[in-house]
Amino acid sequence: MKAIRVSEYGGPAVLKVDEVPAPKPGPTQVVVRNHAAGVNPVDTYLRSNTDNRGPKLPYTPGSDSAGVVEAIGSDVTRVKSGDRVYVGGTLSGSYAELSLCEQTQVHTLPANASFAQGAAMNVPYATAYHALFHRAHGEAGESVLVHGASGGVGIAAVQLARARGLTVIGTAGTDKGRRMVAEQGAHHVLDHTAPAYLDELLKLTGGQGVDVILEMLANVNLQKDFGALAMRGRIAVIGNRGTVEINPRLAMNKNAAILGVALFHASPAQLVGIHTALVEGLRNGSLHPVIHQELPLAQAPRAHEAVMQNGHHGKIVLVP
Numbered sequence: 001m002k003a004i005r006v007s008e009y010g011g012p013a014v015l016k017v018d019e020v021p022a023p024k025p026g027p028t029q030v031v032v033r034n035h036a037a038g039v040n041p042v043d044t045y046l047r048s049n050t051d052n053r054g055p056k057l058p059y060t061p062g063s064d065s066a067g068v069v070e071a072i073g074s075d076v077t078r079v080k081s082g083d084r085v086y087v088g089g090t091l092s093g094s095y096a097e098l099s100l101c102e103q104t105q106v107h108t109l110p111a112n113a114s115f116a117q118g119a120a121m122n123v124p125y126a127t128a129y130h131a132l133f134h135r136a137h138g139e140a141g142e143s144v145l146v147h148g149a150s151g152g153v154g155i156a157a158v159q160l161a162r163a164r165g166l167t168v169i170g171t172a173g174t175d176k177g178r179r180m181v182a183e184q185g186a187h188h189v190l191d192h193t194a195p196a197y198l199d200e201l202l203k204l205t206g207g208q209g210v211d212v213i214l215e216m217l218a219n220v221n222l223q224k225d226f227g228a229l230a231m232r233g234r235i236a237v238i239g240n241r242g243t244v245e246i247n248p249r250l251a252m253n254k255n256a257a258i259l260g261v262a263l264f265h266a267s268p269a270q271l272v273g274i275h276t277a278l279v280e281g282l283r284n285g286s287l288h289p290v291i292h293q294e295l296p297l298a299q300a301p302r303a304h305e306a307v308m309q310n311g312h313h314g315k316i317v318l319v320p
């Protein structure tokens with residue numbers, strides 16, 4: 001089968017199409033024929049071995065995909081051959097025609113969702129859910145700033161928060177992005193490139209600030225987030241690309257919490273809860289991933305360049 005292989009860490013050009021043996025399922029495993037694979041920023045960090053977190057070489061990148069069950073192991077009860085599924089983590093990588101998964105990593109893809117949408121579920125939606133509900137304990141009636149609402153995680157957070165009954169303020173850097181964030185359910189949309197845009201947020205919240213901030217670029221925003229936060233507010237740090245100096249007194253003055261978020265550290269029980277909620281959200285139509293671009297598998301290098309640029313609206317997926 002065809003797969004993208006990385007044989008050395010480096011820039012997007014190290015992503016090469018290769019022919020590798022098709023995987024065979026062990027007793028509790030499932031082989032999925034991928035119709036779409038999701039491209040996430042973390043895939044680029046692993047490819048370039050940022051923070052020495054790169055997988056053992058050579059490897060096939062990607063944790064997210066959607067497709068049809070091709071084969072199952074003898075003890076698998078969750079799915080059967082021919083089922084439509086989305087994949088949340090794999091044993092063999094998702095930028096490939098086939099992926100090997102533990103049965104706990106495959107989830108029903110309802111008929112009303114496309115394969116591209118299924119490939120947009122795992123990292124973006126599971127992270128948004130984990131940040132908003134498990135880490136920040138967002139509740140109906142509260143308000144949330146999705147600071148960076150036009151990307152994969154941001155759109156997911158807007159839809160999840162709106163469906164749960166929070167008041168949602170989202171930000172984006174382009175007109176097109178802001179229109180899309182409003183269409184996805186944000187009550188108010190701000191421009192994170194405009195000067196003093198968080199003053200607008202204070203006006204929108206009657207001077208109170210928001211209860212929760214989901215932060216996509218903490219190294220740029222964390223210090224100023226405190227000015228937009230309500231008393232006893234919670235900032236969930238999802239994305240960060242550098243260091244930042246903050247005055248801790250700002251947190252003290254509001255009894256505020258700064259919470260780190262890593263989907264990787266969600267517990268098995270939390271993951272069961274997350275994916276149960278996500279499958280139901282797809283089924284009832286409250287969750288509908290937005291696809292920015294579908295590219296052939298061989299264009300993985302282009303996809304990695306695009307996912308690290310601002311201004312893409314929604315998800316970039318590869319089609320094997």
Ligand code: NAP
Binds near residue numbers: 147192238312
């Ligand atoms: P993405 O699709 O590339 O989206 C990036 C978002 O950041 C866009 O909405 C972009 O808006 C926004 N942004 C750009 N400049 C900003 C600024 N100054 N302030 C606020 N937002 C700004 O990426 P993603 O998949 O949504 O992931 C977002 C971040 O979370 C990435 O850094 C990723 O590595 C991280 N992440 C972490 C976890 C975890 O477990 N902690 C999981 C998934 C993702 P415009 O393009 O409209 O300017």
